[in-house]
Amino acid sequence: MxxxxxxxxxxxxxxxxxxxxxxxxxxxxxxxxxxxxxxxxxxxxxxxxxxxxxxxxxxxxxxxxxxxxxxxxxxxxxxxxxxxxxxxxxxxxxxxxxxxxxxxxxxxxxxxxxxxxxxxxxxxxxxxxxxxxxxxxxxxxxxxxxxxxxxxxxxxxxxxxxxxxxxxxxxxxxxxxxxxxxxxxxxxxxxxxxxxxxxxxxxxxxxxxxxxxxxxxxxxxxxxxxxxxxxADTKVFGVVSNPVGHSKGPLLHNPAFRHTGYNGIYVPLLVDDIKEFFSVYSSSDFAGFSVGIPHKEAAVGCCDEVHPLAKSIGAVNTIVRRPDGKLVGYNTDCEASITAIEDALRERGVAKGEASHNSPIAGKMFVLVGAGGAGRALAFGAKSRGAQVVIFNRHYERAKALAVAVSGEALPYECLSSFCPQNGMILANSSAVGMEPNSDQSPISKEALRAYELVFDAVYTPRNTKLLKEAEEAGAIVVSGVEMFIRQALGQFKLFTDGLGTHPSLN
Missing domain, CATH: 3.20.20.70 (Aldolase class I)
Structure with a gap:
């Protein structure tokens, strides 16, 4: 029509x-x-x-x-x-x-x-x-x-x-x-x-x-x-999140649709109940979704099928509706965040005349703040590269459950700034601390950042968070959440437009 x-x-x-x-x-x-x-x-x-x-x-x-x-x-x-x-x-x-x-x-x-x-x-x-x-x-x-x-x-x-x-x-x-x-x-x-x-x-x-x-x-x-x-034939894609106003997804996906000639639009979707959302918007018009805060874990239960990586992580950040109507869940956060960190470490290594085919994360202590959907992706990614994962979260039981899943360690959130068993660690913030409008906040004290070789912040609004500013002043390599955002969005776009008309199955 x-x-x-x-x-x-x-x-x-x-x-x-x-x-x-x-x-x-x-x-x-x-x-x-x-x-x-x-x-x-x-x-x-x-x-x-x-x-x-x-x-x-x-x-x-x-x-x-x-x-x-x-x-x-x-x-x-x-x-x-x-x-x-x-x-x-x-x-x-x-x-x-x-x-x-x-x-x-x-x-x-x-x-x-x-x-x-x-x-x-x-x-x-x-x-x-x-x-x-x-x-x-x-x-x-x-x-x-x-x-x-x-x-x-x-x-x-x-x-x-x-x-x-x-x-x-x-x-x-x-x-x-x-x-x-x-x-x-x-x-x-x-x-x-x-x-x-x-x-x-x-x-x-x-x-x-x-x-x-x-x-x-x-x-x-x-x-x-x-x-x-x-x-009438335009396919609807969007980011399912709450809050959602900070998302830069429309700025990336809409020009990409036009560049490839794909008849799609990508919109912000402020969703309170993700299960109800998918039960109501069940038509083929609504073809694919990015999943943001706080729905990544609940999204797993909304899918008819879940990719093995996303299933093992326990969090989905991408959902595609196949032609048969089934919702298929994926996780593009994991590789996006870990490769962003690895590339930054390799770049520093090359500058020092060091080169290695192994992951530069291997054997390092990987300190993670947050145990939600993005945190789970980071934890499983770090584990897959051979890092020693230590998790801090405001709700200790969530940190503990994730630590068990990745054979890591969970510690009380209050101990984060005093935690310093060694120098040269990696810090990854996957919490919303420092996100606009609370951009004056940081999850860790500036003094504690001296123990870290690299600091990554999944928050990308603002791009240069207080955590990253203070980490750079402390001499650490800093990796913005923008790096993760672009990489995971590219992965999503491939899933959204696979074959410019069909979506991949899990087989």
Whole structure:
């Protein structure tokens, strides 16, 4: 099924003056917007003549909207009158789109508004609470909104979990009237990014660097996701994580898809319950996933098949949906992290005139901070290279269980900074300590870092963490999490696009 018509990209403007709105229009145009939404309820215009002036001087297509609940008008009666006055004027001045709330559209004689217009399209919008997100309730609501005479229907959706959006995507695909779906909050971000695939009429993006939960920026829509290329056949990939805002996966995978000619999009997926996520998004449209914090261990149980390496580690960071619908789990973290560390040690060895075919990790004490999914990959990788693994974790029992699995040793987290049985050790941080927004933190004291030959940090936002800065000052080789991220992502991309159409089996 092809997308319905040409997708429009819109940015909402909330400004105080006509001059500010006109200036913002030019910025919106430069960032790729096709039209802007004028939120008249947020503007403090002293007189209706200011609205008329704005509409006559507009430099690009507009949606004129007025939301009663957020209006700055003092009384309800005045608010209703102002709303109707503004919307009527917008129609008379041929605003490209005029948006009415459903309750307004049902209270007024819509025929009067329809008769006044020559070019304006009427959007009827409704706020949908989480409890009303079943396909049956949405179908009834859309039918009621369409019966008002609406040209376009808009749903503003209250999303508690990312799985709440599944019936919305179904409505986008099957709705007989042009439909806009705009979910509120970070878990609703894919309502915008995937709207072109499922047939949405319009996508919202924020202007400049303004961060709006659930809304991508205009720049990212144009440069990262390039949504104009999406269609019904586009395969969806994404990073399943919580938090997910720090992920750089979209910056790597989306350009790679375009470079190879693969019809795919890679999106952030803020997931609370990974098992429920996979049970809801079970169609072949959702073809592959990176798995991040804190789901890597739980992901093992979500897969129909698990690669032997991932099974032995007990953590999956990559899931591919095969053509038969089965989910297959892999781990690309292990080799990515260990080879990044090995290459850095070999580079130092070559500089010193040393060369060896053995792993430079062999026989070294490998001190690991964190026993989650990434930590398990590092521990098993270090063990496979012949290192002596020592594990520190805030929950000692988790560290102990991992230590048993790799024939290593677990010690209390509080002892990390005082642990110094020898010099020339390797330190690997797989915990989230030091990740934005807590970039002022480090899992170990600066003084303790003198005992380490190399320090690796799986955290890559920021790239140069406090741990790495202090390790470099202490004279250690430092390896950024960016190295691991790029290597594991390359492994994932090969799994996602194997044969540019088929996925590998475990046989």
């Amino acid at each position: 092809a997308c319905k018509g040409n997708l429009l990209v819109c940015t909402p403007l909330e400004c105080e003056t006509v001059e500010e709105v006109l200036s913002s229009m030019e910025k919106a145009r430069a960032e790729g917007a096709d039209l802007v939404e004028l939120r008249m309820d947020t503007m403090s215009f002293p007189h209706i003549s200011e609205v008329e002036k704005l509409l006559k001087q507009r430099t690009m297509p507009v949606i004129v909207s007025f939301r009663l609940k957020s209006s700055k008008t003092s009384s309800k009666g005045n608010c209703n009158n102002t709303c109707l006055q503004v919307l009527r004027l917008a129609i008379e001045l041929d605003a490209e789109f005029v948006e009415m709330e459903h309750e307004v559209a049902t209270d007024v004689n819509m025929t009067k508004y329809m008769d006044r217009r020559s070019n304006s399209k009427i959007i009827v919008s409704s706020y949908v609470h989480n409890g009303d997100l079943s396909e049956e309730k949405l179908s009834c609501l859309i039918a009621c909104m369409q019966s008002t005479g609406a040209d376009i229907v808009k749903l503003v959706i209250d999303v508690v979990y990312i799985t709440d959006l599944a019936p919305v995507f179904h409505m986008l695909t099957h709705c007989q009237v042009p439909l806009i779906a705009s979910a509120v909050g970070d878990r609703g971000l894919i309502s915008q990014l995937l709207a072109p695939k499922f047939g949405g009429f319009l996508v919202h993006g924020s202007l400049g660097s303004k961060l709006v939960p659930g809304m991508p920026t205009l720049v990212s829509l144009q440069q990262v996701y390039k949504i104009e290329h999406l269609n």
